[in-house]
Amino acid sequence: MAITSSQIQEAILNCLRSGTSRTTREIKQYLESSGIRDYTPGQFSGSINTLCRQKNIKCVSRGTYRIMSPGDRPEKKVCFVVSPIGDDGSPTRDNADKLFRHILGPVCRACGFEALRADQINDTDSITQTIMDKLASAELVIADITEHNPNVFYEMGYRKCLAKPLIHLKRKGEVIPFDVNTIRTIEYDLTDLDGVEAVKERIQNTIQTFSFGQEDTSSPEQEVDSSLFSNILPTLYQIQDSLEELKGMVSKRENEVIETIMQTSLKNVPREEDPNLAMMKLLLPKLLESPEMFQNLMKLSDAVKKVN
DSSP, X not given: OOOOHHHHHHHHHHHHTTSOOEEHHHHHHHHHHTTOOOOOHHHHHHHHHHHHHTTSEEEEETTEEEEOOGGGOOOOEEEEEEOOOOSTTSHHHHHHHHHIIIIIHHHHHHTTEEEEEGGGOOOSSOHHHHHHHHHHHOSEEEEEOGGGOHHHHHHHHHHHHTTOOEEEEEETTOOOOGGGTTSOXXXXXXXXXXXXXXXXXXXXXXXXXXXXXXXXXXXXXXXXXXXXXHHXXXXXXXXXXXXXXXXXXXXXXXXXXXXXXXXXXXXXXXXXXXXXXXXXXXXXXHHHHOHHHHHHHHHHHHHHHHHO
């Protein structure tokens, strides 16, 4: 009878029940003494990872585990939001509040984070010290470089030096300064409801690529470099944005070409005659002579509709 993953997980919990930390080798020896032998390396590592993910066991060092105790339950992670804030009632404050309320707040809650902005923190320390502490201690920082605020760039640079998870945002249509235009940035448009949902999904997907300093629960058989995904994902989104922009440019260019052809073809048509009717009179004889030309015209029309 084949050994199931649930049987392996139950045996691992029994092995660690005493609260003593044990290595994977000791755990495997316990499994063998319990009669659990015919399992694959993938089943074992998968069972370990599942128990860690479910907060049943904890990795205390690479390859060493113990049962999870109540004191091990992690507090909610913090996402520190860096953005231009502005004065009450200003367009800057309005943009910052809407970004926080409609995008960053919901995304952070969905990912198990508490979103904080500097003006929302009650602290006896100076505001500068509070910001620097949060930049250093927060599991995640999201920086909005809209309006090219100097403080935001300074705080973004400080976080970057710490080599901790950082996501960049900017309002759609704004140009990134030349000396930092290589940073990967997610664009948002608060006036586009569909676009807001897409941005929320992008930020959430990006957050999920970070490890946030959690213990490495992977076995040698299942090691994955999560930093690879965190580097690639924003680039893929930038490529997607560029393709959308290119598609719009192609559509505009095709419409301009078609309009030019119509204007050239209709230059001798009497002013009182409807242009659409005149175009049909001009094209219909040619199309009847060549069915292939008619099919190509229909394909071009369908392509233009899809792009639009």
